[in-house]
Amino acid sequence: MDKYYLDIAHMLAGGMVLVSFMLLYQDRMFGLLNTFAVHAMVLSASVAWQAYIQHAPHLYIPAAIALVLKGIIIPVALRRVVIRLGIHREIETVVGIGPTMLLGVGLVALSMVVMLKAAATADPLAREDLAFSLSILLLGLLMMVTRRNAVSQIVGFMSLENGLILTATAAKGMPLVVEISVAFSVLVAFIVIGVFLFRIRERFDSVDLKALDEFRGERR
Amino acid sequence: MNGFFAQFAFSPLTALLVIPAATAGLLALLPGYWVAARLNVLAAFATLVVAVSLLVDRPPAGGYLFVDDLNNVFIVLNTFVGFTTSVFSATYIGHELEIGRLTPRQLRFYHAMYQILMFAMNLGLMANNIGLMWVAIEMATLTTVLMVGIYRTHEALEAAWKYFILGSVGIAFALFGTILVYMAARPVIGEGADAMVWTTLFDKASSFSPELLNVAFVFLLLGYGTKVGLAPLHAWLPDAHAEGPTPISAVLSGLLLNVALYALLRFKMLLTVNPAALAPAPLMITMGLVSLIFASFMLYRRRDIKRMFAYSSIEHMGIIVFAFGMGGPLANFAGLLHMTMHSLTKSAIFFAVGHIAQVKGTQKIADMGGLTVTNPVLGWGLVLGVVAIAGLPPLGIFMSEFLVVSSTFARQPLLAILLVFGLLVGFGALFLRLNSIAFGEPRGASAKATASYVPMFIHLALVFVAGIYLPPPLVAWFQNVAKLLG
Numbered sequence A: 001m002d003k004y005y006l007d008i009a010h011m012l013a014g015g016m017v018l019v020s021f022m023l024l025y026q027d028r029m030f031g032l033l034n035t036f037a038v039h040a041m042v043l044s045a046s047v048a049w050q051a052y053i054q055h056a057p058h059l060y061i062p063a064a065i066a067l068v069l070k071g072i073i074i075p076v077a078l079r080r081v082v083i084r085l086g087i088h089r090e091i092e093t094v095v096g097i098g099p100t101m102l103l104g105v106g107l108v109a110l111s112m113v114v115m116l117k118a119a120a121t122a123d124p125l126a127r128e129d130l131a132f133s134l135s136i137l138l139l140g141l142l143m144m145v146t147r148r149n150a151v152s153q154i155v156g157f158m159s160l161e162n163g164l165i166l167t168a169t170a171a172k173g174m175p176l177v178v179e180i181s182v183a184f185s186v187l188v189a190f191i192v193i194g195v196f197l198f199r200i201r202e203r204f205d206s207v208d209l210k211a212l213d214e215f216r217g218e219r220r
Numbered sequence B: 001m002n003g004f005f006a007q008f009a010f011s012p013l014t015a016l017l018v019i020p021a022a023t024a025g026l027l028a029l030l031p032g033y034w035v036a037a038r039l040n041v042l043a044a045f046a047t048l049v050v051a052v053s054l055l056v057d058r059p060p061a062g063g064y065l066f067v068d069d070l071n072n073v074f075i076v077l078n079t080f081v082g083f084t085t086s087v088f089s090a091t092y093i094g095h096e097l098e099i100g101r102l103t104p105r106q107l108r109f110y111h112a113m114y115q116i117l118m119f120a121m122n123l124g125l126m127a128n129n130i131g132l133m134w135v136a137i138e139m140a141t142l143t144t145v146l147m148v149g150i151y152r153t154h155e156a157l158e159a160a161w162k163y164f165i166l167g168s169v170g171i172a173f174a175l176f177g178t179i180l181v182y183m184a185a186r187p188v189i190g191e192g193a194d195a196m197v198w199t200t201l202f203d204k205a206s207s208f209s210p211e212l213l214n215v216a217f218v219f220l221l222l223g224y225g226t227k228v229g230l231a232p233l234h235a236w237l238p239d240a241h242a243e244g245p246t247p248i249s250a251v252l253s254g255l256l257l258n259v260a261l262y263a264l265l266r267f268k269m270l271l272t273v274n275p276a277a278l279a280p281a282p283l284m285i286t287m288g289l290v291s292l293i294f295a296s297f298m299l300y301r302r303r304d305i306k307r308m309f310a311y312s313s314i315e316h317m318g319i320i321v322f323a324f325g326m327g328g329p330l331a332n333f334a335g336l337l338h339m340t341m342h343s344l345t346k347s348a349i350f351f352a353v354g355h356i357a358q359v360k361g362t363q364k365i366a367d368m369g370g371l372t373v374t375n376p377v378l379g380w381g382l383v384l385g386v387v388a389i390a391g392l393p394p395l396g397i398f399m400s401e402f403l404v405v406s407s408t409f410a411r412q413p414l415l416a417i418l419l420v421f422g423l424l425v426g427f428g429a430l431f432l433r434l435n436s437i438a439f440g441e442p443r444g445a446s447a448k449a450t451a452s453y454v455p456m457f458i459h460l461a462l463v464f465v466a467g468i469y470l471p472p473p474l475v476a477w478f479q480n481v482a483k484l485l486g
Helices: A002-024 A029-053 A057-085 A097-118 A124-146 A150-170 A177-204 A209-216 B002-010 B012-029 B033-056 B069-098 B104-126 B130-148 B154-189 B198-207 B210-228 B236-243 B246-273 B281-298 B305-326 B328-360 B376-390 B396-411 B413-438 B454-468 B472-485
Strands: none
Touching: A002 A029, A002 A097, A002 A124, A002 A150, A029 A057, A029 A150, A057 A150, A057 A177, A097 A124, A097 B210, A124 A150, A124 B154, A150 A177, A150 B154, A177 B130, A177 B154, B012 B033, B012 B104, B033 B069, B033 B104, B069 B104, B069 B246, B069 B328, B069 B454, B069 B472, B104 B130, B104 B246, B130 B154, B130 B198, B130 B210, B130 B236, B130 B246, B154 B198, B154 B210, B154 B236, B154 B246, B198 B246, B210 B246, B210 B281, B236 B246, B236 B305, B246 B305, B246 B328, B246 B472, B281 B305, B281 B413, B305 B328, B305 B396, B305 B413, B328 B376, B328 B396, B328 B454, B328 B472, B376 B396, B376 B413, B376 B454, B396 B413, B396 B454
């Protein structure tokens, strides 16, 4: 029974690593956002599964946040930003897709070596999840470094953050998980609002307060 | 129940959080500039009084908040500079309002954010729970991001964005490190909140799994190190200092960097008590030295006055991290003293720079000149501040730098040579620029300054006195902390 618990947890966490790789080779903005939504949904399933096997009902809250906020609201909001700014076709990469994937494989190998050795004494559930989430973390970072476009950098950051939430929930009995996940959601919400404001500069070529206010529909 | 409530209500630790939080709420509603600025000063002063009262009477450690000798230094420094900056900010912001750079609505936002920042920093410093500490530092980062972008210019938004992205990655790494510390503690302490309580962690750290602690520390160093502004991760710092309002530059340099440093020191202590864990010293020494030397060279080509002093902050944070990396009673004492002196001096410099930029209407060094002639008080204040920050005797920074260098010479002469080299390079750059700003023919626009000189001169006077005479109780206190840091 226990074995089966672990297998499903590992499958879900491994699925997130897989989706992280899928994020790396997206060359269309909408494809990227859709893949990110899948990433968040797998995270949500993974966290919900942890809540179930750890008998920790409070973990359903981060699972719900992941599903609703990161799986639905943020991708939809970003999609609108992308359409409005007319940047849906281009994803500028600094390094080509091929080398990036190879680098990604290297990073995953690295995190397996480091974490499985370092956490040898921890229980198997946490150990493998730690290795997986470090991989997700590093892949997210890789994505932030290899993309120039702000929206894809944000997606990279959010996938990195998904890895963190996975770690926090896999650490059995960790206090403040819910608070931390809420704090991170606030951060992510700020980022999305930020890209909204930041990109306006390129559209109007000024950050005239009036233009901003008009844009938001709140004229003084 | 009643007794419990009474204890809760009158605990000075709670007061340090409730005063700024309540004031922030009030300031968000108050429309007038005059009242808001004064309320801001008043609240900062009340917080300072409470913080000083901790020196006399210290409540026992709780599950979420605690005070010991170490964080008491930080709390008092934090509230003191917070108070003086609020006095400076009142005049500074008044001028910004006059010339229309800020609207009354933004001003309300600014004042509320100032108090929320104070709240977050106090919480981060007093937190006895490493998760809570993380949340507080994240909150402090977010508020400063919002304040850096408050002018809404192209550059300000770009600076805020850069700070935001780099700060968020740092914060994410720090959280990963924090979770790993919990994982290391869980087999020893057991599940639940206890395994994140710092005092418990410190007691039991010797039996944690050293491998996990090592990996955790690397992430914490990268994460909180980004917030300290250590060299390869410093990219956000100069922009954020240059583009935000000057009171925020003063608070960033003088306080927020310290808060991140404090978090780093706490985790370093965990590694020090674990005999099998890796020694944090080489990592911290390397990052410190790299920051120092890199920033010293970067000082030469700066055209923007606030950007220049931001690089000087990176330089000094490098020295401080280097000193704490060396460890031992003397180097720790020197690091602590240097941190205090740097906070006081750097915020004094930013007070001067803020008014200078207002008088000259620009931050470009090329458009400033002969300040000692046109605005003698501001000009000489800046000269004094730069003399202090460059480490000339008899001011406080000379003494702390001397202690760092001499304690390094005794143990690692080679490192001391690198350290002195970095210091001299920085010294040269500062005086080169100071010469063109403060002396010579007056250049650029000049207006009469409406400035509050008191905060600046209080800081400089303290630095001056500390260079000549340190009161024995203070020395004993710092020595105690140095011993605690190991």
